[in-house]
Structures are given as structure tokens and as C-alpha cells.
Amino acid sequence: MAAAMKSDFPEVLQAGRRAMDRWLQDFAYQTSLDWWIFLAAAVFAVGVALCTVSFQAVKAARANPARTLKSE
Template sequence: GQIVLYFSGIAILISCLGLFGLAAFTAEQRTKEIGVRKVLGASVSSIVALLSKDFLKLVLIAIVVASPIAWFAMNRWLQDFAYKIDIEWWVFALAGLLAVGIALLTVSFQSVKAALMNPVKSLKSE
């Protein structure tokens, strides 16, 4: 029980680090666009929403693809048990909401950092 929890935490941490790196790379690639948007009056929240939207799409696609596969695999595995346990739909909904929350928290940190950057620096770089 404890070892599974420990390795699950490590897996979530590694995936968050990858997502954070991807968000940092995307924000770096779009610094000029972010600078222009800030000069034209975009708010920090609109820039964060702009950068988070792409990652939210990826997470939602992953949930839609992975949930039926996970349900099928768990259902086949649980058939061999002496006491039949049904998998409820809310388990997948909760896991999906948790994944979306973790992804938004990870990406929002980098998005806020990019949105608060001085637009003069980003426009002056080239």
C-alpha cells in the first residue's frame, strides 16, 4: 500500500516537471506574442488563459483516451477476484478533475511568470 502511494507520487512529480518544462518552452517561444499583447492592453489573466488553454486541451484529450482503456483493463483485472467490485464512473471523473487541476496549477505558474514579464524586454530581444 505505502510503496504504491510513494511511487505514484514520484510519477506525478515527474509528469509535472515535464509539463512545467513544456510550459516554459512554450512561453519562451511566444514571448514576442505575449509582449505585443501586453502592449496592446491584455490583462495577466487573459494571457494566463491563452497559455493554459493549449495544455488544457492536451490533458482533456489524454483523459478521454485513457479513461476507457483504464476502465477496460481494471474491469478485466477485477474479474478474477472472488468478490466482484464494480468500477464507478465518479472515480474516473475525480481522477480527471485532479489531473486537470494539477496541470493548470503547473502551467499557471509559468504562465503568470511570462505574463508579468516586462514587454519591452521581449520586444527588444530581436
């Protein structure tokens, strides 16, 4: 899955940039879209995903299996 994300990232980056450029053209005040904005968004999204998965993994590892089966 990580390999697929690595190979698709440049394509998604270009599509996002084109979509944002088209959307921002309609505004009276223009701003530039630098490459680091998209990189920062991607790093933030991956960081949130890793933190979420790590938290759930630690939570599941620390849980008492007997208590979990008893409550089901």
C-alpha cells in the same frame, strides 16, 4: 490540443475501464467501478496540470529579465 483531448477522452475512459475490470477480476474481493471515479481522476489530473502551468507562468512573468540573462 484541448479539442483533441475532448474528443479522445471517451475512448481513453472506456479503455481504462476495460483494463481495470480485467485486472480486478483476479481478486477475491470484488468492487464496482463507477463512472464518477474516472471523472474525478480526470478532473484531478487536469487541475494539477493547470496549477503547474499557472505557477510556472506567474513565476516567469515575475522574474527580472536582467537577472535571468546575467546568470546565464
